[in-house]
Amino acid sequence: MARPTPAEIIARDAADPLAAFRDRFALPDGVIYLDGNSLGPLPRATAARMARVIEGEWGTGLIRSWNEHDWIGAPQRIGGKIGRLIGAAPGTVIATDSTSVNLFKLIVAATALSPERGTILTEAGNFPTDLHVARQAAALLGKRLRVCDTADLENAIDADTALIVLAHVHYRSGHRHDMAAITAHAAAHGARVLWDLSHSVGAVPLALAADGVELAVGCGYKYLNGGPGAPAFLHVAGHLHERMQSPIAGWLGHAAPFDFADAYRPAPGVDRFLAGTPPMLSLLALEAGVDLMLAADQAALHAKARDLHDLFAADVAAECPALTRISPDEAERRGSHIAFVHSDAFAIMQALIARGVIGDFRSPDVLRFGLTPLYLRHRDIRDAVTILSDIITGEHWRDPRFFIRDRVT
Numbered sequence: 438m439a440r441p442t443p444a445e446i447i448a449r450d451a452a453d454p455l456a457a458f459r460d461r462f463a464l465p466d467g468v469i470y471l472d473g474n475s476l477g478p479l480p481r482a483t484a485a486r487m488a489r490v491i492e493g494e495w496g497t498g499l500i501r502s503w504n505e506h507d508w509i510g511a512p513q514r515i516g517g518k519i520g521r522l523i524g525a526a527p528g529t530v531i532a533t534d535s536t537s538v539n540l541f542k543l544i545v546a547a548t549a550l551s552p553e554r555g556t557i558l559t560e561a562g563n564f565p566t567d568l569h570v571a572r573q574a575a576a577l578l579g580k581r582l583r584v585c586d587t588a589d590l591e592n593a594i595d596a597d598t599a600l601i602v603l604a605h606v607h608y609r610s611g612h613r614h615d616m617a618a619i620t621a622h623a624a625a626h627g628a629r630v631l632w633d634l635s636h637s638v639g640a641v642p643l644a645l646a647a648d649g650v651e652l653a654v655g656c657g658y659k660y661l662n663g664g665p666g667a668p669a670f671l672h673v674a675g676h677l678h679e680r681m682q683s684p685i686a687g688w689l690g691h692a693a694p695f696d697f698a699d700a701y702r703p704a705p706g707v708d709r710f711l712a713g714t715p716p717m718l719s720l721l722a723l724e725a726g727v728d729l730m731l732a733a734d735q736a737a738l739h740a741k742a743r744d745l746h747d748l749f750a751a752d753v754a755a756e757c758p759a760l761t762r763i764s765p766d767e768a769e770r771r772g773s774h775i776a777f778v779h780s781d782a783f784a785i786m787q788a789l790i791a792r793g794v795i796g797d798f799r800s801p802d803v804l805r806f807g808l809t810p811l812y813l814r815h816r817d818i819r820d821a822v823t824i825l826s827d828i829i830t831g832e833h834w835r836d837p838r839f840f841i842r843d844r845v846t
């Protein structure tokens with residue numbers, strides 16, 4: 438890969454159609470933020486929106502705001518916006534609960550669609566919550582959880598497979614599955630796929646309806662910049678709504694919650710997957726992040742993500758030979774983060790963070806950098822790799838303070 442000259446870096450930033458978005462984030466000085474795939478930064482509009490929501494809608498509007506500010510419609514409204522980002526049909530996405538809880542709801546409800554099938558399938562090395570929730574759901578349902586290597590996945594799908602639970606983009610390696618092909622292959626065997634879009638939404642092109650995707654969940658606080666612990670979302674294709682029942686039959690998933698009836702009657706449509714009262718502050722913060730993402734030209738976003746990845750990869754290959762890249766070469770087969778292995782990845786990342794370059798470490802040996810086109814410039818990538826190279830060649834990471842592990846790594 439040819440490395441751009443400093444002048445070319447400046448020219449690319451000057452010609453960047455997304456350049457204006459950077460100012461719409463409250464990024465601290467002296468920081469190159471390469472962790473937007475784990476916790477997106479604060480959009481300026483969110484701070485202003487939160488002030489209005491807290492003082493006006495909550496403080497003054499009080500309980501009237503459920504109607505007057507349409508708090509009650511927020512899960513569907515925000516779900517609809519996320520649906521546009523992921524190419525899902527209107528009325529098939531709601532913003533609600535956490536990714537973990539949404540996984541549970543959809544794994545249980547989807548597996549029940551195929552009572553004669555005994556297996557839930559997933560891949561080894563999947564994100565821990567996906568594995569743990571799938572295992573527990575399988576145990577509750579009296580099904581078997583089969584965990585197979587990625588290479589064996591397609592062969593493992595058979596007449597006993599009820600559901601396949603897969604992360605579209607892998608949180609560690611950045612490997613991206615072929616969503617349309619796997620969904621079609623599963624369907625040919627009468628099986629369904631539940632896609633976890635946590636590292637895909639706002640990061641790579643998605644076309645759920647066109648790809649025949651029936652079930653998906655995804656995260657609000659990563660590329661959607663919804664804030665720490667932001668609500669997640671779930672998608673269920675329209676033809677399944679009436680056939681599926683959430684295992685958490687909460688009152689807000691009822692057809693008429695304010696009838697306060699003893700008997701449960703699920704709401705028509707995807708609303709039946711709501712459970713309890715939505716966390717309104719977090720939900721409206723998420724909406725500000727989603728609105729910002731929707732304002733960006735998605736083709737430009739994905740093209741820039743590819744460029745930032747190629748620049749990072751080329752710079753590291755030239756400047757940091759001690760690092761081995763594990764994210765795929767091919768743009769169609771990867772997400773929007775880049776990952777490397779090194780036996781001292783933890784200390785190297787701590788040393789980087791101390792120099793203002795924030796990425797993250799994933800146990801046991803991965804350095805991971807989110808390449809988020811809305812607010813990163815090409816020069817940020819060049820500067821980050823220059824600092825990374827200095828830390829590695831100068832062995833600055835060997836300082837004992839970089840080996841101290843906190844609770845969150």
Ligand SMILES: *Cc1c(COP(=O)(O)O)cnc(C)c1O
Nearest residue numbers: 535536537564604608633635656
């Ligand atoms: C980030 C992430 C989650 C997060 O789940 P929470 O319930 O929000 O903690 C789940 N699955 C995948 C694949 C993720 O990357």
